[in-house]
Each structure stands twice: as C-alpha cells, then as structure tokens.
Amino acid sequence: MKILTVFKKWGTVVAAITAALLTVLLGIILIVQVFSRSNEELISEHNQHQMDIAWSTDRNLATLLQQTEDALNYAVTVSVPQEDEFLSAGDSEQMLEYLRSIPLTKPDYISMILLLRGDVVLLCTADDGDCCYTFPYGVNPEAPCICADETGKNYLAIIASSVRSELSYAALIDLQEFYRQAAGNELTKDY
DSSP: OHHHHHHHHHHHHHHHHHHHHHHHHHHHHHHHHHHHHHHHHHHHHHHHHHHHHHHHHHHHHHHHHHHHHHHHHHHHHSOOHHHHHHHHHOOHHHHHHHHHHSGGGSSTTEEEEEEEETTEEEEEOOTTOOOOEEOTTOOOTTSOEEEEETTOOEEEEEEEEOSSSSEEEEEEEEHHHHHHHHHTTTSOTTO
C-alpha cells in the first residue's frame, strides 16, 4: 500500500510538473506569436513606406521629364529666325546664342542643349564647344533617348523636332543630377 501511495503522490507531482511545463510552453508559444505578428506588422509598414517613397520619386521624375519636354517643345515652336540664318548662311554664333537662351539650361540636371540633323550633332551649348555626342540607339522625338559623350557617360535626351526644318533639339539630362533633384526631397544626402 505504501508503494501505491508513493506512486499516487509521484503521479500527482509528475502531472503537476507536466501541467506547469505545458503552461510555460504555451505561454512561450503565445509570446513568440505576438512578437512575430508585431514584427510582421513593422515589416509591412516599412515596406509600405518604401513603396510610398518609390511612388513619390516616380511622380517627381515624371513631372520633371514632362516639364523638360514641355519647355523644349515650346522653345522649338516659337519663331526662331536664328534657325533660318543657320540653315541658309551657316551662322552658328546666333544659333548657339539662341540655344543658350533656352530656359532649360537653368536647372542643374540639364547638361546642355544640342542642335541635331538626324542623329548628327551640329551645335551644342557646352562651354568648351565639344560636340562629341552620339545616339547609340538612334534619335526618337517621340520618347527619351540615350546619348553618350566621348568618355562613355550616358545622358537621357529629350528630343523635339523643329516645326520649320529637318533640325531637332535635344536637352541632355545628367541622370545623377536628375535623380538627385527628383529624389532629394525624400532621401537624405548620403543615401
């Protein structure tokens, strides 16, 4: 009988210990689930914030591109007697002065304006007068194009065709400066 009493006591102790361990284990599982859900919510909020930044930057980029395109289209649709002089008499000085007067040369991200015939650069507003720019994929007035200088640096070129002649105008966008200006409101300086 004593043995039976001892087994009953031990059975009660083992059952109590088992119940306590199960309670602790269930508590740990619940705590892990709460922290896991909390962590998932933080990650979801972080991802949503990143998407908001991406959408905002995308809207800024699209707006800047549209403003550049609108300004260039306006510049080539107004009466440009310098273009006629350039085509008839080869007066590149007056044409170059006109190119430099286009308001697009004011933003930091516009590197220069090119005057083109087809994909051949005739004039550019570069200070050194170096017009070694090529369009490896061709010139397309309907969409932005890639333009490269002789060092291999790429630019995004917004092209507008003249309404009076076979000439085209290209605003070359320095991609690093362009992105820096568009994303500068959302990103820190060292991002």
